[in-house]
Amino acid sequence: MKDIIERLKKVNECDLHLSMIKKDLERLPKELAGQEALPKALRTSIDRAKAEIVRLKMEADAAELEVKSGEEALKRYAGQLNILRHNKEFEAVRRQMDAQRAWNKENESKCYKLLEEAEAKQKALENDSAALAEAEQALALETERVNQTVAELRAQYESLTAEREQMTKDVPDRELELYNRVVSARGQAIAHVESGICSACFMKVPAQVHNLALLGQELVCCPSCGRILTAG
Ligand SMILES: [Zn+2]
Incomplete structure (x- = not known):
């Protein structure tokens, strides 16, 4: 019986090793999946920034159009001023011109702000894109490393299982x-x-x-x- 106990001790070493390998085989793919979170988050952020830049530029275009049509309006008012003689009407057009100038100015600054915002978003997007490229490269390397380790562990597991089978053959x-x-x-x-x-x-x-x-x-x-x- 002492021989059998000695044999079982060896089988036990083998079993402990097998269970360690099994745990690693379960853990490694999970860890790898966890590392996919960063590139995924960056991709979402980049897509959102792209949509936001399109929106900001469209709004800036609309504000710019408003400025152009405002300038046209000013020209028309200026033309009216030239032909108006009556003092009261002259004053009314002059006031309208002042209001139009204020409105144009407001649209100009709105357009400027929107473009500035779009530019800042573009810079953030470029940073995210660089970070994404880096994260994807790191993930690719890590995936390769994990796949290699998993393949090695599987081979080890198989050979240990065969060894164990051999060891337990003469245990009753x-x-x-x-x-x-x-x-x-x-x-x-x-x-x-x-x-x-x-x-x-x-x-x-x-x-x-x-x-x-x-x-x-x-x-x-x-x-x-x-x-x-x-x-x-
Ligand atoms: Zn005990």
């Missing part, structure tokens, strides 16, 4: 079943009794169980944690 079914139960619950399946204490859960092992472990004629489990005990 009953002992192997017990071991498999313990390993799926505990991971580390084998513990040692030292000074009457289980090395895994640190609980006191009854003398009778300790003696059975020392005899080594059957597999004995720790009554507290269920691990297979070795002694001596």
